Amino acid sequence: MRCSKGLKICCGVTALLLIILIVVLVVLFFTIFKPKDPDIVLQSVKLDGFKLEVFPTLKLNVSLGIVVTVENPNHGSFTYQNSTAFLYYRGNLVAEAPLHQDTIPARNDHNISTSLTIFVDLTKFKDLPSDYSGGVINFTSTTTLLGKVKVLDLFKIKATSYSTCDLSLFVNDQTINSTCNSEIKF
Secondary structure, three states, X not given: OHHHHHHHHHHHHHHHHHHXXXXXXXXXXXXXXXXXXXXXXXXXXXXEEEEEEOOOOOEEEEEEEEEEEEEEOOOEEEEEOOEEXXXXXXXXXXXXXXXXXXXXXXXXXXXXXXXXEEEEEXXXXXXXXXXXXXXXXXXXXXXXXXXXXXXXXXXXEEEEEEEEEEEEEEOOOOEEEXXXXXXXXX
C-alpha cells in the first residue's frame, strides 16, 4: 500500500509538471514564437544586358541584376529550395528570375541576388507604348518558396512563403517603386 501511494503521488506530480510545460510551450508559441510575415525590400536593379530585335518581329531581351533584402522578424530561420520568381505585365508573363537555395537567418536581414531575364514580343503588348509615354509601367511579381523553418535548433517545420510585389517603373526618373506583401503558411 505504501508503494502504491508513493507511486500515485509521483505520477500526479509528473502529470502536473507535464501540463505546466505544455501550457508554457503553447503560450510561448502564440506570443513570442508566433510566426510573422517577412518584409521584402527591393534594394537595387542594374542593367546587365539589352538586346532589341527588329526583324522578323519586334522583340526585347533585357537582363537585370537585382538585389532584394528579406527582413525576417521571426525567431526561426527559413531554409528554402531552388525556386523561380515570375514577373508579369498586365497579367502576361514577361520575365523569370532563378532563386537559388539559401537560408534566411532568424531575426535578421538577408540579401538575395538574382538575374531577371525579360523576354518580350513587343507586338503583343498594345498598352506598352501608352504606359511608356504616360511615364509609368506597372508590373507584378510573384514568388513561392518551399522550405523548412528551424526554431531554436530543435524544431523543423515545413513552410511555404508566398510573396507578391507591385512594381512601378518610372520612365523619366528611371526609378522603381515596390510594394510587397508576404505570408508564410505551415
